[in-house]
Amino acid sequence: METLKIVKIGGNIINNPTALESFIQQFSSIKTPKILVHGGGTLATEMAQQLDVKVEMIEGRRKTNTDTLDIITMVYAGKINKNIIAKLQENHCNALGFTGADGNTIVAIKRPVTHIDYGFAGDVVQVNTEVLQTLLHHHITPVFCALTHDKNGQLLNTNADTIASELAIAFAKLYQTELYYCFEKSGVLQDVNDEHSVIENINAKNYQALIENNIITDGMLPKLNNCFHAINKQVRKVCIGKPEMLFNSNVKHTTIQAVKN
């Protein structure tokens, strides 16, 4: 099977034009089929402030009310996604922007209201690979932002890490999928203040110990849960680190490992 690289970039790259430009140049040079997934960075928050939209926070997460969803749709699917597409084209990477509504690629359900109402937040229920596969065969690179839809006309805000892992899982039958979470650190760090303390391998066994010893804390937990979910669903390789790990095999990063039965 051919290799498919699914690369998620976060706010630290999106917020920094120089870092983004440099990333896009290097990403464009990847020869294997590839999919890019991007978050939104701080731009949506800035836009909400400018438009005087009150941000409702629930347990550290933004509640996606109608106004917030509009802003996210404008910023993620509009400004960020289309500028990335234009820059990829400049670098001879034929890219095409996606939300999950486009081509009906990612269907989600609105997160049920329990004691918490997350608003228009979506949990992925289905990934349709057919359109994407056709495009990949034509050497086109899909670029996803963090939006899905419910098939009933409603766009939904969906975590970009989850979109990346769900895409990787859905393609695992068709490609040897590799999932790369790029962020500002060199990986999961033993000491959060020491970039040299990268934990190079995490498996289900040492994961529990890392949580118990408070090495892996709140911010990192959902990301690692996405990683384990992917590696347990036949994704071949899952890595966390700086984007440089993609282009230079000497750059240290964290690899998530499946425990072999």
Add this chain to the structure above:
Amino acid sequence: METLKIVKIGGNIINNPTALESFIQQFSSIKTPKILVHGGGTLATEMAQQLDVKVEMIEGRRKTNTDTLDIITMVYAGKINKNIIAKLQENHCNALGFTGADGNTIVAIKRPVTHIDYGFAGDVVQVNTEVLQTLLHHHITPVFCALTHDKNGQLLNTNADTIASELAIAFAKLYQTELYYCFEKSGVLQDVNDEHSVIENINAKNYQALIENNIITDGMLPKLNNCFHAINKQVRKVCIGKPEMLFNSNVKHTTIQAVKN
């Protein structure tokens, strides 16, 4: 050859949720391959006001400075395009949103600065049909907003009427293309205050007379120039009128006719 319908909808539909919903339902029922092109309506102007971005007007047209381009990208490619896509999916029309940068489908050049500087306004120089044709073969409906790119990383604001006509021309070798400009009037009117005075046929011959007699004036001229450009480049049918003309053959509208040699 198979028929391809290219439908452009303007501000009157975009600005009116009920009209848009009704249009999308009917558009979704079109069985032949189809492409939708949409303008931006008044939403971009409203957003500019809210964000306190000064709109520079040049001969009745907005100058596209950096801030304006950002707003257009957010509103056209983000909010409007993605909500249309979600609604089309709801109506079982598998749609995929495009700017000209996506799939490198429409390349433009920044309009040269003469005595007027239009800013980031793009004139179309190339339409690449390959990706679109692949999608049409897979029963996917491309939905274009009014943005192109210059292949050098720059997005450009491009008239939606022009995008529609250039797409129709580019596809004329592959399909029997039909181009429909939907707007708030029943077509070109003999008397602008009388909806029953539709001029049903316009050809190059009576066109000049209509201009000389001030029947066709400023606002309509660029639209009709796009129509004649298309009909002279092997587009099979070009119509102007209310969207109902698409779904009901009894609805009066204006048809642009080529003069036969």
